[in-house]
Amino acid sequence: MSEKELGKKLDRCLADSAVKLGAGLGLGIVFSVVFFKRHTWPVAFGLGMGLGMAYTNCQNDLRAPYLIQRNIKEQ
């Protein structure tokens, strides 16, 4: 992986983390208000889920060049 590509991947990771954290926060707030009587824990749960999703996406993105792909012949 060249340095430029790595830089682009890290940029994508950062942008994706921001989006996922925001989405997790928003959904956490919605669920907290609608179902859980305005407790704080759904917000924390949503943030955690967003962080986890962002981490996994980053991990898969950075590991992609090292995956061994199989050639599945068309039958």
Place this chain on the structure above:
Amino acid sequence: MAGKILPVLKLATKVTIAGGALYVAYDSGLLGGSEQGSEVLGKAKAAIPPAVDEWGKYFGFELPAFPKIGFVPVEAWNSGVQSSISALSSGPTAVGDYTNQGLQYLKDLAK
């Protein structure tokens, strides 16, 4: 009869709201892969200024123009690292010089 429908109706409304929020998040690609996420962020960034303008017009006040910051952390990072490391490496020498100067000054005072 009506007393039994109301809680069910409330629950149904809540489920609709929460399910709708989830569906909107899924549909706009907020929960997809890295590329989708950065795409969505780009779209949101591009859509904010017109939205802020419209809100301003609706409420009848103008927000002050966002100051254009010419400093981009991404481009300044390398030079920042270089200058801090060179300062660290020349640190002991500089400290020694300043100490000597200070001692010299005190000696001159004591004469």
